[in-house]
Each structure stands twice: as structure tokens, then as C-alpha cells.
Amino acid sequence: MKNSRISRVILLALAAAWSQCSPAAVNVDRTRIIMDAPQKTVAITLNNDDKTTPFLAQSWVTDADGVRTDALMALPPLQRIDAGQKSQVRITQVRGLTDKLPQDRETLFWFNVRGVPPKPEDDNVLQLAMQSQLKLFYRPKAIIRSSNDQPERKLTAERNAGHLTLRNPTPYYITVAWLGADRSHRLSGFREGVMVPPLGNLPLKAVLPAETRTLWVGYIDDYGGLQMNRYTCDALNCEFKDAGATS
Incomplete structure (x- = not known):
């Protein structure tokens, strides 16, 4: 009986692990x-x-x-x-x-x-x-927005003791999938896929060094694509200044 219970626990554990990594049918x-x-x-x-x-x-x-x-x-x-x-x-x-x-x-x-x-x-x-x-x-x-609207670019990042707070002045949820000083290296402390609520703020553990003057922000658009945009930073804030490329 004991071995049967152990086997069942092992099977359930394996099933849970498999369900987390296996694609759905x-x-x-x-x-x-x-x-x-x-x-x-x-x-x-x-x-x-x-x-x-x-x-x-x-x-x-x-x-x-x-x-x-x-x-x-x-x-x-x-x-x-x-x-x-x-x-x-x-x-x-x-x-x-x-x-x-x-x-x-x-x-x-x-x-x-x-x-x-x-x-x-x-x-x-x-x-x-x-x-x-x-x-x-x-x-x-x-x-309701047109296909050319990009309100996500109104998102700003505020520096606070080395960490960032994302501020969303728009009425839309903004899913941020990338924060980096460049397009290749994610900021320390940033986990992929945070969602900033409409007209709200989201404090992050992401660290942006004081000397960094460029921040790359990647958000998910209505079609599920990743849009990369370059932000310019001063001592307090990072804001969108010019068009970035879609990846």
C-alpha cells in the first residue's frame, strides 16, 4: 500500500511537470x-x-x-x-x-x-x-483606436533610487516585454512580461544605472508583435523621443 501511494505521488508530480512544458493539443x-x-x-x-x-x-x-x-x-x-x-x-x-x-x-x-x-x-x-x-x-x-495609433509610446519610466516605475497615462493596458539599456541586454531585476494598468503605475525592481541615458522599451501590440522603442533618459525620467524598429 505504501509503495502504491509513493508511485501515485511520483506519477502526479511527473504529470504536473509534463503539463507545464508540453504544448496543448x-x-x-x-x-x-x-x-x-x-x-x-x-x-x-x-x-x-x-x-x-x-x-x-x-x-x-x-x-x-x-x-x-x-x-x-x-x-x-x-x-x-x-x-x-x-x-x-x-x-x-x-x-x-x-x-x-x-x-x-x-x-x-x-x-x-x-x-x-x-x-x-x-x-x-x-x-x-x-x-x-x-x-x-x-x-x-x-x-477605440485605429491601426496606426501607438499610445504605448506615451508610457514613461521614472527613476527612483536606481529602480524604475512605469507610468501609463493611457486608457489601455500596456504589456512590457523588454527593458534594456540596449536591444540585447535586459535590465537587471526585470522579468519579462509585466502589464501596466490603464491610467496607473507599476513599480519595478529593474535597475537602470544613473549614467545610462538610453532605455529600450519593448511592448506587445494588438497583434501580439513586439514593438521596440528607444527612450531618452535624464536624471529623473525616461521618455520616448524617436521611432524604434519592430523586431
């Missing part, structure tokens, strides 16, 4: 979702990348805290996708509820999709359901 056709207020629905394509096994795809939307929401609904919530095939799920807004969201800034949600494999015939086979989670931004009518 059911994948989404993008890395983030933008929903403008006038849109009734947004269609998302789900791909079953397993060439031999059909999967059930379970989809749902949660708020920023991970609580299921009725303001945005994923339809259908459950569907079968055959091996190597694709299907669609539609994110649909419930007007009476989205009208109650802040109208002067974006609201963050999460789109979740879980791929559930068929039940194994062998009871001793461990079955794992792989789950993906994407950022879903609801954008009210007052702040």
Missing part, C-alpha cells in the same frame, strides 16, 4: 484578443494539432481575478474537434452587462480553453486535460 489562432464595443462577437479559431486523437474543447471567459463572468460569453462552451481539424468559438458580449464596465479605459478578461482527450480504455493510464489562457481586452467605444 487544442491551440488558439492568436496570442491575445481585442474586443471593441461595437462588435457583437469575435470569432476565435481553435486548432486540434493532434493528428490522431479527437478532443473536446471547453471554452469560457473569466474576469481579471479569474472569476467566471457573464459579460462576455464563449459559445459554444463545449465542442468536439476531430484529429487535425479546426473549429470556431465566438466571444459574445452581453450588452446590458458590458455597458456597466468602465467606459474610459480597457477592461481585462481572460479567455480560457481546455482540451480534454477521450477517456482511456486502460484505467491505469493517466489522463491529462491541457489548458490555455489568453488576455482578452474589452475596449469601450470612447477609446
